[in-house]
Amino acid sequence: MSTQLDNEACQQVVDKVFQVLIDGSKQGYIGENISQLAHSLQAAAQAQEAHADNETVLAALLHDIGQFATGAEHKQMLCDAETLSNPDGSSEGGKSGQKLSVGVSGHERIGAEYLRRLGFSEKIASLVEAHVAVKRYLTGKDSKYYEGLSNASKLSLKYQGGPFNQQQIEEFEKDPLYELKIKVRRWDDNAKIVGWDVPGLEAYRPMAIDHLMGQRQRTATAL
Ligand SMILES: [Fe+2]
Structure with a gap:
């Protein structure tokens, strides 16, 4: 019975996340000629073609989820995530139990926190959270990478903190997920x-x- 309830709850979460992606497809993709949804699907398809594990495929699919809404909608996304993951109405607010400061977070952090609250794994959240950091890493490591960025991406890099310096590059390479983050x-x-x-x-x-x-079964076993 509880498995059936879990399955229904998971279906609801997936419905919600997919709806966010579908709604995102109504927006253009800033500086590009395809929709946000097509972009997400193409990222996931490449992960599958590369025989990435399922968490990595899902991270590729969901990597821009925090970008699909802005301002008040971001806040609503996190509230929805909290309600879906805590159907009893409690509001512990994510794994850390801390409230997220929505206003100061970049879209990658919003997306990662949203996914954590919905019950996706820390690995998926970390891969999603990293995609701006990797851009900063790659532009710091390889000037050709910067040249290959779109104008929109070059512009956003400025606001994302610019290329990593040598110390930041070395720090980033200590991350056990760093190669996977680069692939995404x-x-x-x-x-x-x-x-x-x-x-x-x-x-x-x-x-x-x-x-x-x-994820639900692992959490239940750990309790
Ligand atoms: Fe993207």
Whole structure:
């Protein structure tokens, strides 16, 4: 019975997340000629083609989720996530139990916190959270990478803190997930191809449900 309830709860979470992606498709992708949804699907398709593990595929799919809404909508996203993950109405507010300062967070942090609150794994949240840091890493490490960025991405880099310096580069390379974080960023960079036909959102539903169910079971076992 509880498994059935868990499954329904996971379906609800996936419905919600997919709706955010679908709503995102109504916006253009700043500086690019494809929709945000097409961009997300192309990133996920590359992760699958590379035989990445399921958490990495989901991270590629969801890497821009925090970008699909702004301001009050961000706040609402986090409230929705809290309600979905705490159906009893309690508001512990994420793993850390701390309230997130929505106003000062970049979209990658908003997205990662949103996913944590919905019950996605820390690995997925970390990969999502890293995608701006990796851009700063790669531009610090390789000037050619900067040259290859779109004008929109070059502009946003300024506001994201600019390229990493040598010390920041070395620090970043200590992260055990750093190579995976770079892969997600590469898929992100290449996911801007007009007319590239890739699997749709529903192709990822079973994977997302399995992941959330597994997370719930792990949490229940740990209690
Ligand atoms: Fe992206």
